[in-house]
Amino acid sequence: MKFTKKYIGIITAIIGLVLFSACEDEVDLRIPYPNDITFNELTLDRFSYKIPTAPFTSGDNKSGVITVNVAGTGNNYSGFALSNKNFRSYPWDLSPTFAPAGGLTPTEVQESINTTAFSVYTPIGAVNRTENYLVGKTTGDAAYFTLAEPGTVEHLLVANTSYNYLLASYGSILSDDLDPVTQSYLIDGDVTDNPGIENPDVARYGVFTLPGIDGTLNTIRLAGTELLAKYEVGDPIGKEAGISAGEEARSVFIASNPDSTLEEQQAVYDAAYKDAYDAAFEAATDTIHKGYVKLTIEGSLNGSSTGSVDVYLALRSEVDTAYPDFNFILNDWKKVDLTSLGTVDKVLFKMSSDYVDDQGKMVYPSMFCLDGIRLQ
Template identity: 80%
Template sequence: MKFIKKYIKATVAVIGLVLFSACTDEIDLKIPYPNDITFNELTLGRFTYDIPSAPFEVGDSKSGVITVNVNNSGVDYSGFALSNKNFRSYPWDLSPDFAPEGGLTPDQVQESINTTAFSVYTNRVNTTENYLVGNTTGDNAYFTLAEPGIVEHVLVANTSYNYLLASYGSILSEDVDPVTQEYLLTGGKRSNPGIANDDTNFYGVFTLPGIDGTLRTIRLSGTELLAKYEVGDPIGKEAGITAGEDARSTFIASNPDSTSEEQQAVYDAAYNVAYNDAFEAATDSIHKGYVKLTIEGSLSGSVTGTIDVYLAIRPNVDPAYPEYSYILNDWRNVDLTSLGTVDKVLFKMSSDYVDNEGKMVYPSLFCLDGIRLQ
């Protein structure tokens, strides 16, 4: 009997040891300790940015190693720059109300624009320290993995440049031109967005040139209104004129002694109702306004999959998610596991707000951080 008890105890001990060993191996394999690539080990002055002269390697044996691409001609860049700026408002020195006496040189204007172009837009003060600013021109915004693997997720965000242009446009005041959908340089003064200050001495009209160097870039919601106006206005006018003339004729027949002012009032009322009804009917299906980041994975030159992330979108633009309506104002975690095993991740941007040549009107810029490799 004692022998049996000892045997049972010994057997249980051996089984327990085997199970403990097996469980330990499984945990090591399936739950690796997360170690994101954050770029914080790279040296960068506070509230500054830097465009590297060549592709650079980041990461280590714990996080994995990637090579970040950059194409820097010395004049312009595509690919990725490094930044830790977090300026979220219109540049003060570009405002006609706060510009320095004598104005700015072209280089000073560009540097003021860069204050927003190389800043991440976040709801509160950014806490991620260093991050990348990607320029997707020429398909140069990509990173490669030292060893093929799965990218668990990345963090993406808007630059302040894109956020401000998509939210308000190149001009910000209290008044909008209904035809062009541009805020007016001669409009009323208002506070600079992102700055909590009720002192009206700091109210003004603010500007931020678009990538074409002009102040013609408009807010994203305005692009939808312009698209509707282009289609609906001639149809609405035709319907309005017909309804107005019919209403005036009927009114005159019933009221031969009526004044021209009374007749015009009847015309105007009928015109407005018919115009609005025809306009709505003609434009009900027109939905416009998005800025999209497409993330593409590839392995040995073959695409493994793509993931779309809206950096800005208007209601009903995406049929699958018609309720989407936002301009991204913070970091967003994007799961990339569906791309599978990859050795390269490429970022592209697109928008339905384009110029006559089909090029994006907004800058092809975005922010990237927190890359986690499995």
């Protein structure tokens, strides 16, 4: 049987396609799709949360298996809870504008707070895409997971709770008027929109509140912590410089203008006072930079540390000297590479901040969200 060049070419092409297809199938077999530990196999009602009463496992023989720690019960737990809530706004029933008649019981207040404490904060306009996730509470070094077999954690996802995002962004009170001395919005200020809601109705404007972990409305926004620190240092120095400069300027003015009025003399004093105050204040506070919330992730193997990785959940400019222009409050999931920790059998999470109370305890909740753990 004779084959022309045309038919030989067709046969060759067909054989090539068959071989190429076989190679593709082989590649598919040799490159497995990554399997992350997502906690979605754990049973949880939609838009709810639960605090387990004992450590629990997640994963399978493809993704690997981890044991997630939890200690304590109820709101006094530490370690990890399970949630799929995605509430971004101040609780409506804690608002003095929209509070229910008769008020709320302490239990109801706490449950309203929990609508934010057990919610992940993600961009407005999109429902959280990760379904179930963990809510870590890092008190007492209880927020950790262990690996069934030692291995490398390639990466994981972290995010802010809505509780921390709202407190760090606005504070325990949100209105349209900010007190520059206390850096707190005024409880009797003008109404504003409830953040985290698209296309808000003006009829739903109000004053909103969210108690801090001490139960009060004294928690302020992260930006205000830096301003208060500067004010504490710079104000007395600025006043001293301002008074001295004002008095001198007024004396010189009076000597040159003996017929000047008291109003003219005071105007000269005020101008000199302001210039001297501003210059002294700036010089005294030029190196004061505050405002961060940081998550530290530590690895260990057989009880020995393998290293740590720091992740900022909120950061003011000039605080991190390596990235002085960074100024943000994390508002979505962030992937964190943990390969530098090497082989581990335990991963521990801690939180820190430079906004602390008189006992050095974080003012913001020591809570964060965790998901998407990929083991190598």
